Amino acid sequence: MRRLIALLGLVTCLIAASSATAATTTSFSASFFETFGRATAHSCSPDAFLCGTGTVSGFGDATEEVVLTFFDPESAAATGCSPLTLTRTITLSDGSTLVTEETGTVCFPGSSFGTRGSFVSFGNPASFEGTYTIVRGTGVFRGARGTGTSTFANAGDGGHASLSGTITLR
Numbered sequence: 001m002r003r004l005i006a007l008l009g010l011v012t013c014l015i016a017a018s019s020a021t022a023a024t025t026t027s028f029s030a031s032f033f034e035t036f037g038r039a040t041a042h043s044c045s046p047d048a049f050l051c052g053t054g055t056v057s058g059f060g061d062a063t064e065e066v067v068l069t070f071f072d073p074e075s076a077a078a079t080g081c082s083p084l085t086l087t088r089t090i091t092l093s094d095g096s097t098l099v100t101e102e103t104g105t106v107c108f109p110g111s112s113f114g115t116r117g118s119f120v121s122f123g124n125p126a127s128f129e130g131t132y133t134i135v136r137g138t139g140v141f142r143g144a145r146g147t148g149t150s151t152f153a154n155a156g157d158g159g160h161a162s163l164s165g166t167i168t169l170r
Contacts, residue, residue, distance in 0.1 A: 028146055028167035029057040030090060032064050034159045049086070050154075052161065056090060056098075059140065064090045064161070071106070081107040084128060088150075088163075096139025100163070102150050104130015125155040132163055143170040 032054030036044070044051035048065040056062045069085045076082035084106040090098040106128045130150050137144035148165015 023168050023170050025146075025166055025168040026058075028148060028163065028165050030062065030064075030163045031055060032062075032161045034064075034066070034152065034154060034161050036157050050152075050159070050161075054161075056092065059092055059096075062090050062092050064088055066161075069101075076106070076108060080110070081105050084130070088132070092140070094139060096137070096141050098137045098141040098144060099135050100132040100150070101135050102130050102132040104128055104150070125153075126159075127151070127153045132165065134167060141169070144168065 032052035034050045034052035036050060045065060047067055049068045050066040052064050052066075054062055054064065065088070067087045067089075069087055071084050072082045082105070083103075085101070085103045088100045088102060090100070106126055108124055108126050128151060132148055132150045134141075134144050134146040144167055146165055146167035148163055150161065150163045152159055152161035154160070
């Protein structure tokens with residue numbers, strides 16, 4: 001009888017341990033108002049191309065910084081569009097961070113990127129459509145993985161970015 005009780009106790013502990021480490025996949029969405037930080041009081045860090053404030057659904061208020069990792073200005077000037085890759089760091093109010101790598105295409109309506117004066121101004125109209133992959137996280141996002149779509153549209157010093165997909169938390 002003692003062996004049976006010990007065996008049942010061991011099985012119960014194994015079940016509890018496996019459910020405690022099970023990964024949970026849920027929908028993920030985030031939305032940000034972005035700025036270049038030139039015409040507003042909100043300023044980006046020196047490495048950031050854009051930064052913003054917004055919310056992450058289910059997690060609350062957040063800030064974000066976007067660092068461009070690839071952009072082809074010659075293609076943008078010639079065709080109005082360019083491949084674009086970026087790294088986005090999302091930080092919750094509790095300090096937890098989520099880092100995404102995003103790949104897609106940025107387009108400038110009317111080939112505005114190649115117009116006279118565009119290289120000395122900022123905030124020419126642009127839109128981006130791409131995909132993201134979650135590459136790392138800290139705090140509540142520790143061990144997070146996921147994928148989805150990302151978009152942004154901006155003009156002047158302001159714009160809007162959205163991410164929508166899934167996140168797996170451990």
